Amino acid sequence: MAARGQKPKPHLQAIREGTFRPDRDSEGASFAPADPVEPDWLEIMPGRAGDIAAVREKAAEVWARTVPALVISAGLTDPQRETAIEYCVTVARLWQAERELSRSGLVVETERGNVKSPWVTIAHQYRSHFRSLVGELGLSPAAATRITPPDPGGADGDIFD
Numbered sequence: 372m373a374a375r376g377q378k379p380k381p382h383l384q385a386i387r388e389g390t391f392r393p394d395r396d397s398e399g400a401s402f403a404p405a406d407p408v409e410p411d412w413l414e415i416m417p418g419r420a421g422d423i424a425a426v427r428e429k430a431a432e433v434w435a436r437t438v439p440a441l442v443i444s445a446g447l448t449d450p451q452r453e454t455a456i457e458y459c460v461t462v463a464r465l466w467q468a469e470r471e472l473s474r475s476g477l478v479v480e481t482e483r484g485n486v487k488s489p490w491v492t493i494a495h496q497y498r499s500h501f502r503s504l505v506g507e508l509g510l511s512p513a514a515a516t517r518i519t520p521p522d523p524g525g526a527d528g529d530i531f532d
Contacts (some may be wrong), residue, residue: 406442407452409434415460422467430463437510445509458504461497468494 412427438455441447447455471490478490505511 376504405449407455409438409447410452410456414415415456416463419438422470426463426467428467430459433459433462441508441510444515447508454504454507458501458508458510461504465494465497465501468497 390507409431412430416427416430434455437458438447438452440454468490472488473492475488475490477491478485479490506514509515509517
């Protein structure tokens with residue numbers, strides 16, 4: 372069963388805000404401040420079937436637009452990049468599903484008659500995953516209010532000096 376109440380703040384955010392208490396908060400993991408390295412999208416999404424090249428391009432575009440902002444706003448580091456990769460793949464796959472829905476429609480004809488397109492289910496599953504990642508990374512307007520940007524000259528810089 373999931374824990375009740377608000378998600379705990381990351382350790383460094385509690386320090387930046389001056390709300391850290393050792394009896395209440397855990398220090399959690401600390402990562403060296405190294406910028407995330409963009410993955411090889413061909414390695415993550417190999418193949419030549421259908422629009423996979425366009426999906427890889429979309430993932431790279433999302434990375435270029437989102438990850439630099441996350442480094443500045445949330446202090447994203449290279450050891451945490453898998454979450455950012457998962458976000459980029461999810462956005463690209465959701466984009467792919469929406470394109471296929473636009474092409475084929477919500478209902479497809481089969482030998483058993485008209486049925487819901489499988490792309491509807493795929494889009495729904497990726498959209499659900501997208502919402503959880505948006506909250507995790509602080510990319511929605513509501514989630515962004517819970518993220519405090521790192522102070523480049525403040526307490527964060529002293530930890531790794």
